[in-house]
Amino acid sequence: MFSNKDISRFANLETPFYYYDLNLLQNTLNACANAAKLYNFHVHYALKANFNPAVLKKVKAIGFGADCVSGGEVNRAIETGFNPKQVVFAGVGKSDKEINLALDQDIFCFNVESVQELEVINELAGKKGKIAKIAIRINPNVDAHTHHNITTGLDENKFGVNSWDLPKCVETLKVSEHLEFLGIHFHIGSQITNLDVYKNLCVRVNEFAIWFEERGFNVKILNVGGGLGIDYHNPEQQIPDFDAYFKIFSEFLEVKAGQEVHFELGRALVGQCASLISRVLYIKNGKKKNFVVLDAGMTELMRPALYQAYHKIENLSRGNQTTLKYDIVGPICESTDCFGKEVEQPESFRGDLYAIRSAGAYGEVMASKYNLRDEIRSVYSEEA
Numbered sequence: 001m002f003s004n005k006d007i008s009r010f011a012n013l014e015t016p017f018y019y020y021d022l023n024l025l026q027n028t029l030n031a032c033a034n035a036a037k038l039y040n041f042h043v044h045y046a047l048k049a050n051f052n053p054a055v056l057k058k059v060k061a062i063g064f065g066a067d068c069v070s071g072g073e074v075n076r077a078i079e080t081g082f083n084p085k086q087v088v089f090a091g092v093g094k095s096d097k098e099i100n101l102a103l104d105q106d107i108f109c110f111n112v113e114s115v116q117e118l119e120v121i122n123e124l125a126g127k128k129g130k131i132a133k134i135a136i137r138i139n140p141n142v143d144a145h146t147h148h149n150i151t152t153g154l155d156e157n158k159f160g161v162n163s164w165d166l167p168k169c170v171e172t173l174k175v176s177e178h179l180e181f182l183g184i185h186f187h188i189g190s191q192i193t194n195l196d197v198y199k200n201l202c203v204r205v206n207e208f209a210i211w212f213e214e215r216g217f218n219v220k221i222l223n224v225g226g227g228l229g230i231d232y233h234n235p236e237q238q239i240p241d242f243d244a245y246f247k248i249f250s251e252f253l254e255v256k257a258g259q260e261v262h263f264e265l266g267r268a269l270v271g272q273c274a275s276l277i278s279r280v281l282y283i284k285n286g287k288k289k290n291f292v293v294l295d296a297g298m299t300e301l302m303r304p305a306l307y308q309a310y311h312k313i314e315n316l317s318r319g320n321q322t323t324l325k326y327d328i329v330g331p332i333c334e335s336t337d338c339f340g341k342e343v344e345q346p347e348s349f350r351g352d353l354y355a356i357r358s359a360g361a362y363g364e365v366m367a368s369k370y371n372l373r374d375e376i377r378s379v380y381s382e383e384a
């Protein structure tokens with residue numbers, strides 16, 4: 001929801017830009033931190049969702065750790081001031097350079113995704129005379145019931161170690177002097193709105209924890225990943241129900257004394273706090289269709305083009321006058337450069353401001369330089 005003050009401010013700014021509501025971000029972080037505290041759960045923020053410096057500053061200040069997926073993200077987390085003891089590093093293809101960088105930073109844990117990666121980390125840690133702390137990312141074959149392109153925990157996905165490879169992992173761990181086993185890690189997918197999926201995950205986590213314990217391993221960390229979805233259809237539903245989410249894990253996970261439960265949330269923390277603000281360049285009235293051509297496109301927000309993802313679109317310059325149906329498109333030379341088809345909007349004109357909502361997660365960070373576009377800028381609400 002934008003105030004008249006916000007809209008007058010936007011009117012004086014060059015578009016397109018991401019607008020960050022830092023108060024909302026703060027409230028969302030507070031809600032998550034308070035809910036997690038009830039159960040003594042630990043949250044690592046998934047930087048991949050958004051590594052904007054203003055966002056990271058707030059996430060760091062609330063005390064969450066950092067879940068990184070590249071050497072660049074590990075560096076960014078540490079530059080922002082995250083304690084390396086709260087940095088985890090996941091990813092199916094960590095390069096030697098990235099592993100070395102993370103070893104040099106003495107990060108908390110590598111979430112390891114294959115037997116071969118265990119061998120490589122052991123070797124590289126050995127060369128540095130270090131012990132790398134690791135968790136095994138297990139592919140639990142649990143269906144997240146989300147968009148096909150963002151599901152990660154099925155046998156057919158490339159992520160994690162499949163159950164049939166776990167005996168090999170155990171053999172490798174037993175002979176790897178430079179690895180310390182901390183626990184097990186899971187992440188079954190993103191934008192999960194059916195919380196029952198997490199009950200199935202908990203059942204699998206419990207089974208795998210017992211499996212490792214039976215083989216003589218002390219499972220200190222149960223890392224259940226992230227994935228909690230947001231309501232794209234109703235951006236005014238700003239803060240996800242963290243209480244309901246954590247409650248499921250508190251009820252269905254069997255947590256033993258001394259064990260820690262870790263989460264890696266991205267979208268749920270930052271998704272609603274930003275909108276992409278754009279101006280109408282042209283209106284094209286066709287025979288069959290009307291087009292609103294915006295000055296933002298798939299280069300600024302790729303999700304609709306990549307996943308046919310829905311984002312609510314609002315004309316900020318008009319009231320609720322006559323509505324027309326428009327295809328809302330960008331300026332990029334691709335037919336998929338479309339934010340929405342047949343969207344009802346007030347009759348729109350050149351210069352109108354448009355907001356594409358719920359763009360805080362996987363928005364700015366997935367922007368590209370295609371068509372040699374200008375780098376997308378960010379504008380912030382007044383500080384909380």
Ligand code: LLP
Nearest residue numbers: 046187190191226227228264265266267362
């Ligand atoms: N942990 C791991 C290992 C992950 O792969 C991910 C996301 C997360 C945590 C954070 O998930 P979240 O809480 O944000 O759902 N670009 C896609 C989403 C890709 C998610 C990749 N992994 C999108 O725009 O929908």
